[in-house]
Amino acid sequence: MAYNWNWSIFLSDTPAGDATYLGWLFTGLQWTVTLSLSAWLIALSVGSLFGVLRTVPNRGLALLGTTYVEIFRNVPLLVQLFIWYFVLPELLPRELGDAFKQLNPLLQQFLAAMVCLGLFTGARVSEQVRSGINSLPRGQKNAALALGLTLPQAYRYVMLPMAFRIIIPPLTSEFLNIFKNSAVATTIGLIELSRQAQQLVDYTAQPYEAFIAVTVMYLLINVTVMFLMRRVEVNARVPGYIGGSR
Amino acid sequence: MISIRQVSKWYGSFQVLTECTTEIQKGEVIVVCGPSGSGKSTLIKCVNGLEPFQAGEIMLDGTSVGDAKTNLSKLRARVGMVFQHFELFPHMRIIDNLTLAQIRVLGRASEEARDKGLKLLERVGLKAHAEKFPGELSGGQQQRVAIARALCMDPIAMLFDEPTSALDPEMINEVLDVMVELASEGMTMMCVTHEMGFARKVAHRVIFMDQGRIVEDAAKDDFFGKPRSERAQLFLSKILQH
Numbered sequence: 001m002a003y004n005w006n007w008s009i010f011l012s013d014t015p016a017g018d019a020t021y022l023g024w025l026f027t028g029l030q031w032t033v034t035l036s037l038s039a040w041l042i043a044l045s046v047g048s049l050f051g052v053l054r055t056v057p058n059r060g061l062a063l064l065g066t067t068y069v070e071i072f073r074n075v076p077l078l079v080q081l082f083i084w085y086f087v088l089p090e091l092l093p094r095e096l097g098d099a100f101k102q103l104n105p106l107l108q109q110f111l112a113a114m115v116c117l118g119l120f121t122g123a124r125v126s127e128q129v130r131s132g133i134n135s136l137p138r139g140q141k142n143a144a145l146a147l148g149l150t151l152p153q154a155y156r157y158v159m160l161p162m163a164f165r166i167i168i169p170p171l172t173s174e175f176l177n178i179f180k181n182s183a184v185a186t187t188i189g190l191i192e193l194s195r196q197a198q199q200l201v202d203y204t205a206q207p208y209e210a211f212i213a214v215t216v217m218y219l220l221i222n223v224t225v226m227f228l229m230r231r232v233e234v235n236a237r238v239p240g241y242i243g244g245s246r
Numbered sequence: 247m248i249s250i251r252q253v254s255k256w257y258g259s260f261q262v263l264t265e266c267t268t269e270i271q272k273g274e275v276i277v278v279c280g281p282s283g284s285g286k287s288t289l290i291k292c293v294n295g296l297e298p299f300q301a302g303e304i305m306l307d308g309t310s311v312g313d314a315k316t317n318l319s320k321l322r323a324r325v326g327m328v329f330q331h332f333e334l335f336p337h338m339r340i341i342d343n344l345t346l347a348q349i350r351v352l353g354r355a356s357e358e359a360r361d362k363g364l365k366l367l368e369r370v371g372l373k374a375h376a377e378k379f380p381g382e383l384s385g386g387q388q389q390r391v392a393i394a395r396a397l398c399m400d401p402i403a404m405l406f407d408e409p410t411s412a413l414d415p416e417m418i419n420e421v422l423d424v425m426v427e428l429a430s431e432g433m434t435m436m437c438v439t440h441e442m443g444f445a446r447k448v449a450h451r452v453i454f455m456d457q458g459r460i461v462e463d464a465a466k467d468d469f470f471g472k473p474r475s476e477r478a479q480l481f482l483s484k485i486l487q488h
């Protein structure tokens with residue numbers, strides 16, 4: 001049976017009549033990007049904090065960091081999402097739980113997915129941050145402390161700036177992953193990019209066009225992220241630095 | 247100025263330092279030598295509290311280093327330290343390496359810190375390189391910058407841990423020259439080094455360590471004349487061969 005290619009389908013109106021099918025895709029794209037970017041902010045800050053904690057000479061703090069990483073890295077993302085979305089609101093104090101459930105459903109889905117993706121990716125980021133810090137020559141910290149800097153100052157001005165430079169490549173791949181992983185949000189009903197593609201197929205019976213378009217959009221995200229991170233890497237390059245530890 | 251009394255330190259059950267005792271007066275230059283693994287680096291790091299020790303006492307200009315109540319950062323800011331591998335901060339320009347602690351620790355205004363940094367760079371002959379990054383300098387130049395960085399803090403004493411042993415031979419002298427000059431100006435210095443020429447020239451006393459103990463602590467002339475311990479004699483004969 002011959003397949004009827006129909007690219008103009010994107011320009012026709014949806015049954016609801018409020019947008020074109022292309023409009024649907026763009027709305028999905030917006031949700032995917034917003035969700036991923038806000039989760040990435042959480043991942044970066046939480047990941048940096050816990051990554052640092054794991055390298056600090058204090059047993060309790062290091063244990064706290066390890067616990068976080070092991071939990072969030074080892075429980076499947078989908079399970080985590082269900083816990084955040086379905087289970088946690090029930091466990092919260094009554095008022096808080098109710099307040100959450102009274103939010104706009106879309107907002108509920110978004111918040112749960114954002115926190116979930118952010119903390120999941122944050123655990124992975126914290127691993128990178130830790131290994132970046134540990135790959136610095138030990139003498140760097142000593143040199144900073146010997147000058148009279150406090151430990152937090154040594155991290156802030158000496159160790160972290162180099163550690164982050166070293167881990168730009170693995171951070172880039174975590175950044176890319178978060179866009180791909182954001183597709184799990186469909187399972188709790190958030191109409192993001194991959195979900196919109198599904199809908200398009202359901203409504204138009206033009207699966208090839210729909211998925212080709214969505215693939216192109218994901219690729220565009222990819223290319224943009226790589227381009228941005230490349231810029232960051234070039235800007236952060238240290239003249240004369242050959243890298244590696246002694 | 248620096249007084250080390252009965253200091254012992256263990257890594258787990260391995261004893262790195264055993265009852266080390268010595269005294270460094272203001273303006274004195276002490277050279278510490280000894281075979282690899284004898285605990286020289288560990289001892290010098292104990293002096294500014296970079297390594298904790300379990301027994302004994304170290305007093306630095308009247309302040310106890312081992313005391314839990316001592317503000318170590320404040321204390322360290324007053325003692326310069328120079329490392330084997332320079333440890334300049336690679337992502338900062340030379341001048342920023344020199345001003346960082348002046349600004350963040352001493353609270354100097356950035357203009358003042360910069361002037362001070364440039365003055366000290368000039369002194370080690372590297373003013374022209376102020377805007378470069380550490381990776382763009384040779385090893386000898388980096389080590390001179392490291393010395394200047396420590397001097398920016400107006401230290402009351404300087405600690406050196408094998409400052410020339412990572413350098414190519416032709417760069418050793420440019421660093422030693424800076425150190426000799428410093429010594430002749432009356433800086434209190436504790437130097438772990440195997441540069442016996444330097445020791446002969448400027449040291450007041452030489453300390454020889456072996457297996458975590460201070461085996462010999464003698465005036466320079468006595469040390470080079472006739473070390474009392476056999477270990478020190480053997481060590482000297484080995485490193486003076488070349």
Ligand SMILES: Nc1ncnc2c1ncn2[C@@H]1O[C@H](COP(=O)(O)OP(=O)(O)OP(=O)(O)O)[C@@H](O)[C@H]1O
Pocket residue numbers: 257262280281282283284285286287288289
């Ligand atoms: N963090 C550590 N954990 C366990 N053992 C250590 C540690 N640091 C040093 N040591 C051990 O302590 C001993 C003394 O080390 P130290 O670095 O002070 O020797 P050193 O005299 O400076 O030697 P070198 O001339 O090679 O620099 C060595 O046997 C070393 O293996």
Ligand SMILES: [Mg+2]
Pocket residue numbers: 286287288407408
């Ligand atoms: Mg050593």
